Amino acid sequence: MSSKSIAAKYTPSTATLRADLQNLKTDLDSLVTHAVDLTDAELSDAYEKLASKLHNARDSARALADKASTQLHHGVEVTTEYVKERPRQSLALAVGIGALIGILLARR
Numbered sequence: 001m002s003s004k005s006i007a008a009k010y011t012p013s014t015a016t017l018r019a020d021l022q023n024l025k026t027d028l029d030s031l032v033t034h035a036v037d038l039t040d041a042e043l044s045d046a047y048e049k050l051a052s053k054l055h056n057a058r059d060s061a062r063a064l065a066d067k068a069s070t071q072l073h074h075g076v077e078v079t080t081e082y083v084k085e086r087p088r089q090s091l092a093l094a095v096g097i098g099a100l101i102g103i104l105l106a107r108r
Contacts, residue, residue, distance in 0.1 A: 013064070014064065016060060017057065017060045017061055017064055020053070020056055020057040020060050021057055023053060024050070024053045024054060024057055027046075027049070027050055027053060028050065031046050031050065
C-alpha cells in the first residue's frame with residue numbers, strides 16, 4: 001500500500017503528530033536505557049519497531065503539511081476571487097488596514 005493511499009485514509013492533526021513524536025521519543029529513551037541488556041535479535045526487533053514509528057510520524061507530518069498547503073491555496077484562491085469581484089472594496093479595505101497598521105506603529 002503506498003503512502004499516498006494511507007495518507008488519503010488517515011486524517012492527521014497536530015495532536016496525532018505530537019502523540020506520534022512523543023511515543024517515538026519514549027521508545028528511543030527506553031531503548032537507550034536498556035540497549036546494553038538486549039540481545040542482537042532484540043535490538044534488531046527494536047530497530048524495526050522504531051523505524052516503523054518514525055515512518056508513521058513522517059507520514060503524519062507530510063499529510064499535515066499537505067493539508068495546510070491545500071488550505072493555504074484555497075485561501076489564496078478565495079481572496080483572489082474576492083478582489084476580482086470587488087476591486088473597490090478590496091482597495092478600501094487595504095487602505096484601511098494599512099492606515100490602522102501605520103497608526104499602531106506610529107504610537108511606538
